[in-house]
Amino acid sequence: MHKSPSGSTLGPGGLDLTQAFFRPITNAAPPSPTKRQTKISVIGVGNVGMAIAQTILTQDLTDELVLIDNKADKLRGEMLDLQHAAAFLPRTKIYASVDYAVTAGSDLCIITAGARQNAGESRLNLLQRNLALFKSIVPPLARYSPQTVLLIVSNPVDVLTYLAWKLSGFPSNRVIGSGTNLDSSRFRFLIADHLDVNAQDVQAYIVGEHGDSSVALWSSISIGGVPVLSFLEKQQIAYEKETLENIHKAVIDSAYEVISLKGYTSWAIGYSVASLARSILRDQRKIHPVSVLAKGFYGISNEVFLSLPAQLGRGGVLGVTNVHLNEEELQRLRDSAKTILEVQTQLDL
Numbered sequence: 001m002h003k004s005p006s007g008s009t010l011g012p013g014g015l016d017l018t019q020a021f022f023r024p025i026t027n028a029a030p031p032s033p034t035k036r037q038t039k040i041s042v043i044g045v046g047n048v049g050m051a052i053a054q055t056i057l058t059q060d061l062t063d064e065l066v067l068i069d070n071k072a073d074k075l076r077g078e079m080l081d082l083q084h085a086a087a088f089l090p091r092t093k094i095y096a097s098v099d100y101a102v103t104a105g106s107d108l109c110i111i112t113a114g115a116r117q118n119a120g121e122s123r124l125n126l127l128q129r130n131l132a133l134f135k136s137i138v139p140p141l142a143r144y145s146p147q148t149v150l151l152i153v154s155n156p157v158d159v160l161t162y163l164a165w166k167l168s169g170f171p172s173n174r175v176i177g178s179g180t181n182l183d184s185s186r187f188r189f190l191i192a193d194h195l196d197v198n199a200q201d202v203q204a205y206i207v208g209e210h211g212d213s214s215v216a217l218w219s220s221i222s223i224g225g226v227p228v229l230s231f232l233e234k235q236q237i238a239y240e241k242e243t244l245e246n247i248h249k250a251v252i253d254s255a256y257e258v259i260s261l262k263g264y265t266s267w268a269i270g271y272s273v274a275s276l277a278r279s280i281l282r283d284q285r286k287i288h289p290v291s292v293l294a295k296g297f298y299g300i301s302n303e304v305f306l307s308l309p310a311q312l313g314r315g316g317v318l319g320v321t322n323v324h325l326n327e328e329e330l331q332r333l334r335d336s337a338k339t340i341l342e343v344q345t346q347l348d349l
């Protein structure tokens, strides 16, 4: 920028930017003082963080998007690359910094930073690698945004959600793990594919650990309002338990397969987390299977986070649905809680 002889600012080509010619809109109303800006911070700009960021942008879920990572060059590169799409996207201010001060006043902080699985590796194996990292991430986030909702995505997501709860000192309703929202989408896709219906018409939940001990709630599946298992039983159509188990196994194997093929998973988790961001920030009161403090539900007496169908809104978790579990599902859910608890006891807080 240069100055003209009159002292006004000159833009590219020496054009005087203060001339009326450059004011594209005249008599514009001043910005509304009552409009509340929404701010989302995404911590970690790897495959998952960027898939989430770009889905949030395309779905117009926030006024400000902040990116944080400890790799300054990659971070700036990702920020610029997204900013350069401004002409094709809803208007969103995008910032990036290695300094957590930029996250101040966030409504939602999404943590995706950390190590990911190698091919064939369990999520639970990542705990020690991501523990130290969370100790450096959660306290500054909580300090700069004391009213925020924390949404944890890094794995092992259930144990790290518990850790984030402890490190933040937040009430449990404001600390949520993305949990089995993704597994349930994979489940709905596979059921829909099997029955040749639309996945959006399939209501079906995977609960428990986001991982190998997850639990499929077969007894509560419905399609277009028709409860599947009781319908099949009443019609005396022998439903194959093995087919059902195979679908659940395919859900568990999904991430392993994608990781062995492309090295990581990203697009589905991007959409999954954007759906959670929408329900929280737009106070949708929608039910999602997400990782919540499970103590007191279904006979679970320990402080563990695992996925249950929960109602999400502006305050975070508004409640947990009283979905009916049969004896087998109940036992599997308690076993899943035990698996998570065993890993959690390795935490050195």
Ligand SMILES: NC(=O)C1=CN([C@@H]2O[C@H](COP(=O)(O)OP(=O)(O)OC[C@H]3O[C@@H](n4cnc5c(N)ncnc54)[C@H](O)[C@@H]3O)[C@@H](O)[C@H]2O)C=CC1
Pocket: 043, 044, 045, 046, 047, 048, 049, 068, 069, 070, 071, 112, 113, 114, 115, 116, 117, 126, 133, 136, 137, 152, 153, 154, 155, 156, 157, 178, 179, 182, 210, 264, 265, 266, 269
């Ligand atoms: N909960 C879920 O459903 C899913 C969870 N994940 C998990 O998400 C995490 C991220 O996966 P990817 O993005 O594929 O990994 P990635 O390796 O592509 O990205 C990780 C990012 O974290 C950053 N990072 C590392 N240490 C940091 C620190 N101290 N502060 C700030 N940033 C830091 C890295 O620089 C990198 O940009 C993994 O733990 C993975 O297992 C992945 C898919 C689904």
Ligand SMILES: CC(=O)C(=O)O
Pocket: 123, 155, 182, 255, 265, 269
């Ligand atoms: C990596 C992972 O947790 C998933 O895609 O389910």
